[in-house]
Structures are given as structure tokens and as C-alpha cells.
Amino acid sequence: MPQSRDGGAWSVIEVPIAIINGGKGPAVLFTGGVHGDEYESQIAISRIARQIDPQSVRGKIIMLPAVDLPAAVAGRRMCPIDGRDFNRCMPGDARGSFCQMLAHYIETTIMPQVEVSVDIHSAGNSMEAALCSIMHWVDDAKVIERTHVLAEHFAAPYNVMFWGVDETATVSASAERHGALSISTEIGGYGRVRPDAVRIAERGISNVLKWMKIVDGKPDISQPNGGRTKQMQVRDQRSYLFAPSDGLFEPLFLPEQEIRAGDLAGNLHFIEEWAREPQPIEFQIDGYIWMAPGSGRVKKGDVMAVIMQDYDGH
Ligand SMILES: [Zn+2]
CATH class of the missing domain: 3.40.630.10 (Zn peptidases)
Known part of the structure; x- marks a missing residue:
């Protein structure tokens, strides 16, 4: 080139x-x-x-x-x-x-x-x-x-x-x-x-x-x-868990793990304010972890997890 x-x-x-x-x-x-x-x-x-x-x-x-x-x-x-x-x-x-x-x-x-x-x-x-x-x-x-x-x-x-x-x-x-x-x-x-x-x-x-x-x-x-x-x-964006704000994400899962809607996916910590409680993040659908986060610090809009489900043929 x-x-x-x-x-x-x-x-x-x-x-x-x-x-x-x-x-x-x-x-x-x-x-x-x-x-x-x-x-x-x-x-x-x-x-x-x-x-x-x-x-x-x-x-x-x-x-x-x-x-x-x-x-x-x-x-x-x-x-x-x-x-x-x-x-x-x-x-x-x-x-x-x-x-x-x-x-x-x-x-x-x-x-x-x-x-x-x-x-x-x-x-x-x-x-x-x-x-x-x-x-x-x-x-x-x-x-x-x-x-x-x-x-x-x-x-x-x-x-x-x-x-x-x-x-x-x-x-x-x-x-x-x-x-x-x-x-x-x-x-x-x-x-x-x-x-x-x-x-x-x-x-x-x-x-x-x-x-x-x-x-x-x-x-x-x-x-x-x-x-x-x-x-x-x-199938669509409901499979994606996006960070709701900047912070330090503590995931509670690993790739391939089976999860359910409503399960706690992790905690978003605000280290700048030590006394503030972390924000709980929940999964929105049932499935298995396809993508897990690797970086710790997340920015609003970063992917914290992606969920895969069994292929249903359509
Ligand atoms: Zn790539």
C-alpha cells in the first residue's frame, strides 16, 4: 500500500x-x-x-x-x-x-x-x-x-x-x-x-x-x-447489554454460561465516589453468554455482555 x-x-x-x-x-x-x-x-x-x-x-x-x-x-x-x-x-x-x-x-x-x-x-x-x-x-x-x-x-x-x-x-x-x-x-x-x-x-x-x-x-x-x-x-439489540453510564463494571459471568432474564449480570461501580452504591445490571433475556467484557472500565454505550440463544430456525 x-x-x-x-x-x-x-x-x-x-x-x-x-x-x-x-x-x-x-x-x-x-x-x-x-x-x-x-x-x-x-x-x-x-x-x-x-x-x-x-x-x-x-x-x-x-x-x-x-x-x-x-x-x-x-x-x-x-x-x-x-x-x-x-x-x-x-x-x-x-x-x-x-x-x-x-x-x-x-x-x-x-x-x-x-x-x-x-x-x-x-x-x-x-x-x-x-x-x-x-x-x-x-x-x-x-x-x-x-x-x-x-x-x-x-x-x-x-x-x-x-x-x-x-x-x-x-x-x-x-x-x-x-x-x-x-x-x-x-x-x-x-x-x-x-x-x-x-x-x-x-x-x-x-x-x-x-x-x-x-x-x-x-x-x-x-x-x-x-x-x-x-x-x-x-436476534436483535435486546441481546446486548450496554453500559448505562461510565464506570467500572464487575461482571458476574463468564462466556458460555447459561443465564436468565432478571439475573444479576454485574455491578457498575463509581470508584470516584466510594460511598455510592454500585448500580446493579440485569440480563434482559434468557440465553448463554456469547460476549463478556474484558476491559473493566466502561463508557456509557459500551457493550458489557451479549447473549446468544439456541437457533430457532427462522
Ligand atoms: Zn475483530
Whole structure:
């Protein structure tokens, strides 16, 4: 990407990309490091890229282990060059900021080539997620069915069909615009590398390659409990618990925990006024914890929890 700066008039930033083109066959895109404080994808995608024998590939595999490279190197969610969240920049702008130009390249040059897009995230510094793949609510029942099958073959413990706060400018939305099957993931979070999440990402990538018959082999979609990927949903904003004011949030739950409407979710403390009682925060619906907060301090409007429920088929 062009990156003109003081002392580097014609400089570029080289965003890492690995392409294995094995001729005839389907094409798949794996993206990681769209958020720089999400590390499992960066490790898993670059490891798979090093390990694949190009002679074994039928079709095309495009791998970007660290899409927002400046953010990945800085270990930050937001790009340090232009201050943007890359996953809010699609479809981008060829004459825009660093993230907007990069988004434009992915939207116009890469997305039109692929039938399947797997964008691997974890929940970054601010949250921790139940280990899951995720997909959008889409209008087409056939697309939902095929995406469920893709998610079952990625084989994270959960697959969450979700309503998001700001989802039209994401990599997933870009893939959908181009008619590609699209899943993303939320594996881990709290700003660290979760070992089991790295394994889930690596197995998921390998499984998708086998499922698409780009490489030989049978996908391993087994789960530790003997079942399959659990299909879940987050239907609307009632699943989200937003902070009613600034404060220090004391959660009383962990990811995957079952909860009921009316249960105490936690206490919002006002440390500046030691004698003031904390504000109790209650869950509004039944379900299981999908996203838990990671940061302690919250600002009014920050997400303190997101609840997932069993997928009900419509
Ligand atoms: Zn992310």
C-alpha cells in the first residue's frame, strides 16, 4: 500500500499475502489480523500458509494473516496510521486513507475471485467470546443453509447467526456483496493468545480446504462433547447489554454460561465516589453468554455482555 510520509516520499507498506494457485478448482479467502489485537488468526493463517504443499492444491487459496499490518504490529484494534477500524472500511476508497485504500483493494481485486471467505477474529482487548464462528442474518434461506454447512465444517464449538451494531462495512459484508459464502469467527479475546482458539482456527482452515476439495482429506468436525457445532443466534439489540453510564463494571459471568432474564449480570461501580452504591445490571433475556467484557472500565454505550440463544430456525 502506498504510504507517503515525511522522509519517505514514495514509501509503501507491504501487507503480507500468500496465494497458492493450483489451477482448476474453487477459490477461498482466509483473512486474519483485520483487528491487530486479535492474534489467533495471525498465527494460524501464517502457519497453514507455510505448511501447505502447493502441489497438493486444486484451486486457489488466498491468505492474508495480518490484513491491517500496522495495527497487528502495534497490537491494537485501530490502525495507528489513520485511526480507523479496518472492519468498518469496506468497500473502501482508492483515494482514501490507508485502511480505506486497502479495503478498496480487497473489495475490488480479491473478493470477486473467491467462492468462500473466512474472516478469523477473536474478541480483541475489549471482550472475550464463546469460541464460535459467526454469520449474518441474510434474507435467502438457501444461503443460510449453505452457510450453516460451511460453519459446521469450520467446526468451532458454536456458530452464531447474529445481529450486529455496525455490520455493513465489514469484510463479511463485502464477501456477501460479491455472492461468496461468508463466515467470520470470534475465538478468544481479552487481548491474549488463547491456545485452544489457535487450534480451532487451524483445524477450521484445514477443514474448509478439505470440504471445498481444494486439498484431499476428510474434515474433522468432532467436538469434545461428542456432538457437532451448536447453532446459535443473536436476534436483535435486546441481546446486548450496554453500559448505562461510565464506570467500572464487575461482571458476574463468564462466556458460555447459561443465564436468565432478571439475573444479576454485574455491578457498575463509581470508584470516584466510594460511598455510592454500585448500580446493579440485569440480563434482559434468557440465553448463554456469547460476549463478556474484558476491559473493566466502561463508557456509557459500551457493550458489557451479549447473549446468544439456541437457533430457532427462522
Ligand atoms: Zn475483530
